[in-house]
Amino acid sequence: MDTFDQDRFTQIRNSTNLCYPFVDCPEWELVEFLVTSDLSMAAIDCFLSLSLIRQLQLSFQSTKQLCGLVEILPSPPPWKCQHVDTSPHQTKTITRLFYQDTVDCLQMLLHNPLFTDSINFSPYHVFTTTQRLVQIYGEWMSGDIAWGMQDKIETTVGGGCMLGVILSSDKTNPLKIAAQIGIMLSDPLGNSWYCYTSLASCIVDMPEACLIACVQGKTLPATLANYTQFGDPFQHQPQTKAITLSCIESINIDPDNLLTYFEACGEHRLNSVALPFWRDWLLSGPAYFLTPKVLHTFFQFSYNHDVTWCIHAVSPAEIDFHFSILQPITNHQHFTTGITKLKQVTGRTQHDLQHYMISVITGAAPAGLVQAVHSLVDFQYLMQSPVINSEQCHKILAALKEFHIHKQCIINAGAHCGEKGQVLEHWEIPKLKLMQSITPSIPLVGPPIQWTADTTEQAHIDIVKNPSTATNNINFKSQICHNLDRHEKCHTFSLALHLHKNEMSKLQMQSMDDNADPDAEDNP
Numbered sequence: 001m002d003t004f005d006q007d008r009f010t011q012i013r014n015s016t017n018l019c020y021p022f023v024d025c026p027e028w029e030l031v032e033f034l035v036t037s038d039l040s041m042a043a044i045d046c047f048l049s050l051s052l053i054r055q056l057q058l059s060f061q062s063t064k065q066l067c068g069l070v071e072i073l074p075s076p077p078p079w080k081c082q083h084v085d086t087s088p089h090q091t092k093t094i095t096r097l098f099y100q101d102t103v104d105c106l107q108m109l110l111h112n113p114l115f116t117d118s119i120n121f122s123p124y125h126v127f128t129t130t131q132r133l134v135q136i137y138g139e140w141m142s143g144d145i146a147w148g149m150q151d152k153i154e155t156t157v158g159g160g161c162m163l164g165v166i167l168s169s170d171k172t173n174p175l176k177i178a179a180q181i182g183i184m185l186s187d188p189l190g191n192s193w194y195c196y197t198s199l200a201s202c203i204v205d206m207p208e209a210c211l212i213a214c215v216q217g218k219t220l221p222a223t224l225a226n227y228t229q230f231g232d233p234f235q236h237q238p239q240t241k242a243i244t245l246s247c248i249e250s251i252n253i254d255p256d257n258l259l260t261y262f263e264a265c266g267e268h269r270l271n272s273v274a275l276p277f278w279r280d281w282l283l284s285g286p287a288y289f290l291t292p293k294v295l296h297t298f299f300q301f302s303y304n305h306d307v308t309w310c311i312h313a314v315s316p317a318e319i320d321f322h323f324s325i326l327q328p329i330t331n332h333q334h335f336t337t338g339i340t341k342l343k344q345v346t347g348r349t350q351h352d353l354q355h356y357m358i359s360v361i362t363g364a365a366p367a368g369l370v371q372a373v374h375s376l377v378d379f380q381y382l383m384q385s386p387v388i389n390s391e392q393c394h395k396i397l398a399a400l401k402e403f404h405i406h407k408q409c410i411i412n413a414g415a416h417c418g419e420k421g422q423v424l425e426h427w428e429i430p431k432l433k434l435m436q437s438i439t440p441s442i443p444l445v446g447p448p449i450q451w452t453a454d455t456t457e458q459a460h461i462d463i464v465k466n467p468s469t470a471t472n473n474i475n476f477k478s479q480i481c482h483n484l485d486r487h488e489k490c491h492t493f494s495l496a497l498h499l500h501k502n503e504m505s506k507l508q509m510q511s512m513d514d515n516a517d518p519d520a521e522d523n524p
Contacts, residue, residue: 007074009021009072018497018500018501019497021059021069021072021073022059022069023058023059025497027056027058027059028493028497030058031066031069031070031490032490032493032494034047034066035066035070035486035487035490036487036490036491038466041063042063044063044066045062045063048060048061048062048063048066067482067486070486070489070490071485071486071489073489073490073492073493074489074492074493074496075485075489076108076488076489076492077100077101077104077105077108077488078100078481078485079098079099079100079480079481079484079485079488080098080099080100080101080481081096081097081098081099081477081478081480081481082096082097082099083095083096083097084096084097096477098463098480098481098484101174102165102174102175103174103175103178103183103197106163106165106185106195106197107185107186110185110186110187110188110193111186111187111188112188112495113188113499114495115188116187116188116189119187120139120141121161121162121163121193121195122141122150122161122162123141123142123143123146123147123149123150123162124141124142125142125147126138126142128389134389134390134391135389135390135443136387136388136389137387137388137389137390137442137443137446137447138386138387138446138447139446139450140164140200140201140445140446140450141164142446143442143443143444143445143446144443144444145288145444145445146162146164146198146200146445149162149196149198149283150162152283153196153283157182157196159194160182160194160195160196161193161194161195161196162195162196162198163185163193163195163196163197163198164197164198164199164200164201165197165198165199165200166200166201166202166203166451167199167201167202167203167289175197175199175281176277176280176281176282178195178196178197179196179197179198179199179281179282179283179284180280180282182194182195182196183195183197196282196283198282198283198284199278199281199283199284199289200289200445201289201290201291201445201451202286202289202290202291203291203293203451203452203453203456204290204293204453205293205296206221206296206430206431209221209286209290210271211271211273212276212277212278212286212290213239213244213286213290214244214248214270214271214273214276214286215239215244215269215270215271216265216266216269216270216271216272217266217269218230218428218430219269220239220430220433220434220437221239221286221287221290222238222239222286222287222290222434222437223235223236223237223238223239223433223434223436223437224236224237224238224239224243225433226269227428227430228426228428229433230427230428230429230430230432230433231404231407231426231427231428231429231432231433232433232436233400233401233404233436234436235436235437235440236433236436238287238437239286239287240285240287241278241279241284241285241286241287242285244270244276244286245276245279247268247270248270248273248274248276250268251264251265251268251270255272255274258272261274288441288444288445291441291445291448291451292434292438292441292448292451293448293451293452293453294383294384294448294449294451294452295347295452295453295454296431297431297434297435297438297448298380298383298384299347299350299351299354299380300347300350301380301431301432302350302353302354302376302377302380303345303350303353305429305432306354306357306373306376306377307339307353307357308415308417309369309373309410309415309416310357310360310361310365310369310373310415311339311340312413312414312415312416312417313361313364313365313366313369313410313413313414313415314360314361314364314365316338316340318364319338319339319340319360319361319364320335320337320338320339320340321338322360322361322364323335323338323339323356323360324336324337324338326356326360332352332355333348333349333352335356339353354377354380354381357373357377358370358373358374358377361373365413365415366409366412366413367409368406368408368409368410368412368413369406369409369410369413369415371402371406371409372402372403372406372407372409372410375399375400375402375403375406376399376400376403378399378402379396379399379400379403379435382395382396382399383396383438383447383448383449384448384449385447385449386447386449386450387447388442388447390443393439393442393443396439396442397439400435400436400439407427411423411424411425463484
């Protein structure tokens with residue numbers, strides 16, 4: 001709102017035309033549609049050349065003129081592009097990183113009036129009763145990690161508030177500096193806050209998580225357990241920041257001596273990353289900020305393992321028949337041809353399979369296998385609650401313990417098979433071991449459902465794929481940045497217009513109430 005109210009055209013917007021530099025609000029609505037529709041510049045030119053559109057007498061006649069008007073709108077943090085130097089290793093195409101200044105983005109978000117009541121600068125604890133026997137965990141600020149970080153800020157620098165950030169970019173240096181020395185930011189009400197940007201979460205897939213945690217092979221980013229211990233029914237020692245950095249520092253070999261350094265790192269199960277980005281990020285460590293993704297940890301695990309066990313236990317033809325005769329249910333997929341030949345399975349399909357699976361296999365599969373799968377489904381469903389208290393944590397652990405009690409029944413039924421169909425006698429499943437670390441993480445960082453990758457994965461489509469289709473691949477770098485800038489400007493301008501219109505409506509209603517006859521109700 002500050003960029004809108006302090007723009008060089010603010011006086012014109014406040015006096016004559018709220019939608020300036022456009023003629024009126026209907027023209028602005030057309031502009032917003034064209035710019036955000038991801039149409040190519042040639043397609044927009046064709047649209048503007050239509051006789052019906054020319055009769056509207058718009059203030060622009062071509063895409064070039066349209067973009068010129070959008071460029072003078074209030075500007076949010078601009079998009080930038082940086083070439084990533086991969087020498088001496090060659091790549092087929094140039095590697096580019098498109099990014100915005102992270103601190104400027106934080107300031108923009110804090111200034112957004114829509115978030116006025118949704119931002120907490122101080123950690124908090126919530127209990128079910130005044131006796132504080134059962135604690136409730138919701139957002140990250142309600143966890144013990146945030147509470148402990150705030151205590152460290154108070155004791156080490158004498159004060160300040162904490163601003164947890166979720167990472168989905170490699171451009172982290174400004175955030176690390178702000179985590180060390182703090183930065184002054186302001187909220188929508190004009191209040192100033194001296195913030196330290198702690199890394200709350202880095203939402204990535206398992207391979208990326210292992211890369212960030214500097215581990216390799218059949219190793220997990222959250223625990224020191226090796227692949228032979230993935231089936232153990234208890235939690236192993238966590239892979240802390242101090243342990244990882246100590247192992248890296250113990251290798252007295254030049255990282256530029258690649259082959260020798262790789263071999264030395266392999267002895268410590270490290271992936272040869274000598275300078276992880278989080279090494280100097282104050283109050284942050286991969287054991288805490290590498291939070292689990294619900295889609296991969298629960299739904300994909302269920303489809304890749306639970307469903308596969310059930311198919312082997314019941315037989316493909318039998319389980320397909322059971323699914324095909326199920327009564328269709330509104331808002332749930334109906335598997336008319338069964339499930340064994342499904343392709344391109346989405347998270348929604350995996351979710352629906354979880355709904356049906358236990359009822360489908362009951363009576364057809366061994367009771368122990370049914371009980372094992374049922375306990376895993378209980379574990380996965382309990383984990384998806386947006387708010388979890390300490391009593392529910394015990395229920396979640398009990399469900400996982402129940403699975404480990406009955407998991408041998410899956411092997412006995414010949415349902416735990418490898419890619420070639422052979423029955424496996426081990427439980428070398430990384431995500432199964434990861435489940436042992438999820439429940440202890442709830443009191444620390446909150447329920448895992450808040451760490452969804454939907455936003456960041458959709459951003460890859462909105463920010464990378466769609467803009468690339470709207471360019472002619474000439475001056476690709478600048479075109480992508482300008483395209484993203486125009487989208488951001490249209491979004492912020494539309495939000496500012498909406499808020500200003502609401503404010504004007506409130507003022508008009510208040511004026512009408514003030515001018516109303518106070519004796520009108522008493523008149524007959």
